[in-house]
Amino acid sequence: MASKNKVWYKVLESKDLLPDGRVKTVTAGHQGICLTNFEGKFSALDNKCPHQGGPLGEGSIENGYLRCPWHGWDFHPCTGIPPGGFDDGIATFEVKEENEAIYVAISAEAPHEETVSDVMMQTMVNWGVNTVFGMVGHSNLGVADAMRRLENQGRLSYYGVRHEGAAAFAASAYGKLMGKPAVCFGIAGPGATNMFTGMWDAKVDRAPMLVLSGQVNTQVLGTGAFQEVDLVQAFDSVAQFNHAVHPNSNHSELMSLAIKSAILQRDVSHLTFPDEVAFSKKPERSKPQTPENRITPFTISPPPEMAAKAVELIIGSKRPSIIVGHGARYHMDAIIDYAESLNCPVITTFKGKGLIADNHELGCGVLGRSGTPIASWVMNESDLLIVFGASFSNHTGITPKKPIIQVDLDPMALSKFHKVDVALWGEISVTVKLLSEATTGKTQAIDQRSEIAHRWEIWREEKASRLRDSGNALSSIAVFNAMNKVTPADAVIAVDVGNNTYSFGRYFEPKNQSILMSGYLGSIGFALPAAMGAWAAQGDERPIWSVSGDGGLGQYLAEINTLVKYKMNIKHIVLNNSELGKISKEQRAAELDVWQTSLSNPSFAAYAENCGALGVKVDKLEDLVPGMEKIRDHKGPALLEIITDVNLI
Numbered sequence: 001m002a003s004k005n006k007v008w009y010k011v012l013e014s015k016d017l018l019p020d021g022r023v024k025t026v027t028a029g030h031q032g033i034c035l036t037n038f039e040g041k042f043s044a045l046d047n048k049c050p051h052q053g054g055p056l057g058e059g060s061i062e063n064g065y066l067r068c069p070w071h072g073w074d075f076h077p078c079t080g081i082p083p084g085g086f087d088d089g090i091a092t093f094e095v096k097e098e099n100e101a102i103y104v105a106i107s108a109e110a111p112h113e114e115t116v117s118d119v120m121m122q123t124m125v126n127w128g129v130n131t132v133f134g135m136v137g138h139s140n141l142g143v144a145d146a147m148r149r150l151e152n153q154g155r156l157s158y159y160g161v162r163h164e165g166a167a168a169f170a171a172s173a174y175g176k177l178m179g180k181p182a183v184c185f186g187i188a189g190p191g192a193t194n195m196f197t198g199m200w201d202a203k204v205d206r207a208p209m210l211v212l213s214g215q216v217n218t219q220v221l222g223t224g225a226f227q228e229v230d231l232v233q234a235f236d237s238v239a240q241f242n243h244a245v246h247p248n249s250n251h252s253e254l255m256s257l258a259i260k261s262a263i264l265q266r267d268v269s270h271l272t273f274p275d276e277v278a279f280s281k282k283p284e285r286s287k288p289q290t291p292e293n294r295i296t297p298f299t300i301s302p303p304p305e306m307a308a309k310a311v312e313l314i315i316g317s318k319r320p321s322i323i324v325g326h327g328a329r330y331h332m333d334a335i336i337d338y339a340e341s342l343n344c345p346v347i348t349t350f351k352g353k354g355l356i357a358d359n360h361e362l363g364c365g366v367l368g369r370s371g372t373p374i375a376s377w378v379m380n381e382s383d384l385l386i387v388f389g390a391s392f393s394n395h396t397g398i399t400p401k402k403p404i405i406q407v408d409l410d411p412m413a414l415s416k417f418h419k420v421d422v423a424l425w426g427e428i429s430v431t432v433k434l435l436s437e438a439t440t441g442k443t444q445a446i447d448q449r450s451e452i453a454h455r456w457e458i459w460r461e462e463k464a465s466r467l468r469d470s471g472n473a474l475s476s477i478a479v480f481n482a483m484n485k486v487t488p489a490d491a492v493i494a495v496d497v498g499n500n501t502y503s504f505g506r507y508f509e510p511k512n513q514s515i516l517m518s519g520y521l522g523s524i525g526f527a528l529p530a531a532m533g534a535w536a537a538q539g540d541e542r543p544i545w546s547v548s549g550d551g552g553l554g555q556y557l558a559e560i561n562t563l564v565k566y567k568m569n570i571k572h573i574v575l576n577n578s579e580l581g582k583i584s585k586e587q588r589a590a591e592l593d594v595w596q597t598s599l600s601n602p603s604f605a606a607y608a609e610n611c612g613a614l615g616v617k618v619d620k621l622e623d624l625v626p627g628m629e630k631i632r633d634h635k636g637p638a639l640l641e642i643i644t645d646v647n648l649i
Contacts, residue, residue, distance in 0.1 A: 005108050006094070011035060012102035015042065023066060023077070025057025028104045033057070033093065035102065036066060036077040043078040044093040044104040051088070116251050117146035117278045120271075122288035123255040124183070125155045129210055131174060131536050132158045133167035134185025139227065140214030142278025143185070159536060159566055162558040164191050166529035168198020168211070169556075173494060173516050173530035175207030178537050179330060181262045181269070187214040189227030192234070192272070197523055199238045199268050204520035205326070205351070206410075208262040211239065211270040218274040231272045239270035245277050252289040260294060266410075298409065301434060302426035310405045310422045311438040317384035318444050320344050323367065323398060326351035326519065327389025327408060331428040335388055336362070338436045343447040345382075347375040349396045351519040352389075354493075354510035358456075361449050365459075368396040370505030373462075374455040378448075388428050392417050393520070407431050463507060472621045475648030476503035479575060479624065483547075484509050486628040491543040494530035496552035497522045498582040499649045500575045504547060514542075525555025528572055532559065535568045543632075544569065550576040550601050557607065563637035564612040571631045572639045574604050577646035584646070604641040614638035 009028035018024050018037045025047055026033045032047035034056035045066070047057050054070030061067070065074035065083065075082050080090030094105040121143065124130075136144040150156035161167045167184040174182035184199075186192045192213040202209040216225045232244050241261035243254060258269035301307075314320060322339050324332070324346060332355050339346050339362050346356045346363055350370040356363040365372035367379060379385065379399060387406045391413060392398050404420040406413075407428055414423035424431055467477050480503060487493065489511040495501045497518060516534060518526035531546035538544065553574045563570050580597040587594050605615030614634045618627040624642065631638035 006105045007108050008096070008103045008105050010101050011044075011104050014100050015097060015102055016100070018042070018102075021061050023057055023059060023061060025055060026104070028093070028106045029109060031093075031106045033104055034059075034066070034090075035104070036061065038077040041078060042095050042097065042102055044095045045075070045077075045080045046091040046093075049073065050090065056090070112149075114282045115142060115146065115278065116245065116247075116280050116282050116286075117143045117273065118149070119282045119286050119288055120245070120251050120255045121146040121150055121156075123252040123290075124210070124259065125150055126288055126290045127256065127259045128291070129181050129183060129259055130156045132156065132183040132185050133161055133170040133533070133536070134158075134183070134212075135161060135164055135167070135187065135191060136185075137187035137191055137214065139188040139216060139275050140185065140191075140212075140273065140278070142275065143212060143214065143273050147185075157536065159532065159562065161529075161532075161562050163556060164194035165197055165525070166532070166556045166559050166562070168195040168209075169201060169518075169523075169526050169529035170198075170533035170536065171209050171211075172198050172202035172205070172207050173526075173533035174537050175202055175209050176205060176326070176516055177492065177514060177534055179208070181208040181210040181259060182533065182536070183210045183212055185212045187227070188216050188231070189229045192231050193229060196235070196238065197521075198529075199235070199270075201518050201521040201523055201526065203238055203240075203268050205518070206266040208266055209268045210258060210262055211235070211268060213270065213272045214278070215244065215272045215274045217276050219276075221274070231270070235270045238268055240265050240267035241269035243271060245271055245273045247277055247280055248283075251282065251286055256289045256291070256294065260291075263295065298427050299430050300409065300426045301430050302407070302424040306422055306424055307431075307434055307438070310424055310435060313384055313403055313405060313422060314342075314386070314435065314439045315442050316444065317403075318446055319382050319448065320384040320386055320443075320445055321347060321364075321378055321382035323347045323349070323379070323385055323387045323390055324352050324355050325349040325388070325390025325396075327391075327410075327413075328352065328428055329355055329389070329514075331388065331432065332356065334429045334432040336360070338432050341436060341440050342443060342445045343449065344386075344445060345378045345448050345452055347378060349390050349393075350505050351517060353505060354513050354515040357511045358509035359511060362452065364452060364455075365509075366505050367398065370395070370502050372459055372506060374452070374459050377455055378452065381451075387420075388432075470645075470648050473645045473648055474619065474621055474624065474642055475645060476500060476575065477507050477648075478621060479573070479642055479644065480504055480507035482624045482628050483573070485625060486632055487513065487545060488543040488632070489513065491545050492516065492531075492534040492538060494527045494534060494544075494546040496527035496546075496548035497524050498549045498552060498580070499585065500547060500549045500552075502582075503649055524552045527552055528556050528559055528570075531570045531572065532562060532568060535570055540569055543571070545571045545573070547573045548575070549581065550574060550578065550599055550604070551580045553604060554599070554601070557604075560608055560611045560613055560637065560639065568637055569635070570637050571634075572637075573628070573631075574639065574641050575644045576601060576604060576641055577644045579646045581646045581649065585649075604639060608637075608639035615641065617641045617643070619643040
């Protein structure tokens with residue numbers, strides 16, 4: 001130690017690493033140092049030029065002076081004093097040589113003083129929001145440093161991605177799977193705007209998300225500063241809660257309201273931190289908040305008069321059918337119990353795929369464009385539709401020509417596109433219990449199990465016929481037939497968009513798997529980042545798989561490096577047909593020439609290997625199941641590239 005209040009740091013292993021007349025940037029503790037070797041003497045100067053903060057260690061010694069690389073101002077390389085008698089010199093530090101190494105003494109660092117970022121990040125994790133996907137950069141360093149302290153305490157998990165768009169998709173998928181927010185995190189300007197698509201994905205699919213962005217210093221806002229974008233205005237259309245953090249904000253309350261809004265509204269919340277605010281000392285009385293007594297229970301019962309109408313319709317129905325959407329995902333045990341008491345088929349929307357197993361005696365698969373003929377047949381034969389947590393999108397095609405009971409916690413979702421016979425505003429499990437108690441043993445419903453089983457026999461024979469018709473070619477039906485055999489029954493499966501996803505909806509038969517998708521936004525590239533979000537949520541408690549076409553994987557191919565870095569045990573299947581097949585199909589349907597849909601692809605399997613993951617390539621039907629089994633059994637990230645025929649979907 002140089003003295004009681006100074007600490008020596010080794011900054012250069014050997015003085016021979018810095019020749020005479022040269023400079024170098026080194027670090028002593030957290031202090032940036034410009035180390036110089038001038039006329040045989042080593043000196044240490046503050047690395048920041050006093051004018052614009054330029055890195056002096058990247059400069060050079062010219063005519064006996066150290067020249068700043070940013071604007072050319074000169075300083076003496078030993079004393080830091082500028083020529084001409086100016087008083088804007090640079091601080092210097094003690095230097096010593098010992099065993100050929102160079103040491104620099106700096107003052108012992110003072111204990112960390114908590115900042116605005118600290119109190120807000122502590123509030124965030126107190127609310128249980130402890131998973132972050134993002135990129136650290138110059139305008140979010142204060143927030144990032146507060147996150148680092150929490151990660152060191154084991155209270156936060158941070159995943160550094162290769163593109164902020166992937167961070168937003170990962171956070172969106174986390175929200176869809178867990179029902180609580182994760183964080184996507186970016187810098188000012190392009191880092192923040194890269195998150196925009198994933199924010200919209202979360203918004204339209206009603207997934208809670210917290211977005212934190214850096215911002216340029218307040219004093220240069222409005223001047224056209226580097227990377228300046230008015231992020232509050234830019235995100236006003238997508239973020240339901242959207243504010244900048246100011247020096248005199250109620251910081252912990254602002255974070256609490258952002259998270260509360262995301263959870264209750266099932267929407268996107270955004271906070272942006274001007275750089276100097278993020279680093280500023282927290283106000284004296286500021287302290288982190290907790291969610292204690294801040295959120296009311298959701299156990300809302302439907303209005304009695306509407307419940308009575310629903311009970312009357314159910315008691316009078318002979319062929320009721322239940323349709324469940326993504327909004328029913330946390331209530332399926334109660335719904336399936338009720339369906340069994342009614343002997344009632346259960347259909348899912350595409351976003352709800354997997355909420356009931358296809359091998360359940362009442363399960364009828366997916367309704368709509370991505371669905372099975374079983375679901376549509378059952379709906380058409382029904383005399384009453386009981387719909388839980390579904391949005392009635394055109395893609396799903398729930399007919400308005402049947403009597404409908406709709407149940408949803410969101411009153412705006414009820415009768416959204418057309419009137420329904422009974423709109424039940426209430427929490428789904430509470431409503432199911434109410435209906436069950438009022439109707440069990442009183443209905444006229446026939447047992448439809450044998451009819452459901454027969455329709456499945458017809459559909460499986462049709463699938464087998466289509467598989468035979470494709471011969472030895474690798475068709476989508478062959479891929480998903482293999483997945484039916486190999487994919488673990490409790491996996492989380494993230495899917496992309498395109499022909500591969502339509503085929504997944506039609507041909508994959510879920511057991512207890514959870515399915516994640518970019519539902520309403522339908523954004524290409526979703527699958528792999530979504531799998532990252534699922535892995536962050538579930539770890540190795542459940543197998544995590546993802547499926548995409550070559551176009552989708554190409555969007556975020558670099559994230560395979562992220563999988564390797566964090567040892568994410570994710571299995572990705574890519575259907576490589578060297579074409580944006582869905583777009584080609586749409587061009588033909590519009591009676592247009594197929595144009596600009598071909599793709600020039602790398603070997604995805606070789607790319608995965610180059611990143612440090614397992615890569616397997618399959619181009620023969622007989623190798624398909626063994627290839628899937630190989631990635632399934634591998635400990636760590638793995639990719640299976642399947643060379644498919646674009647004409648066989």
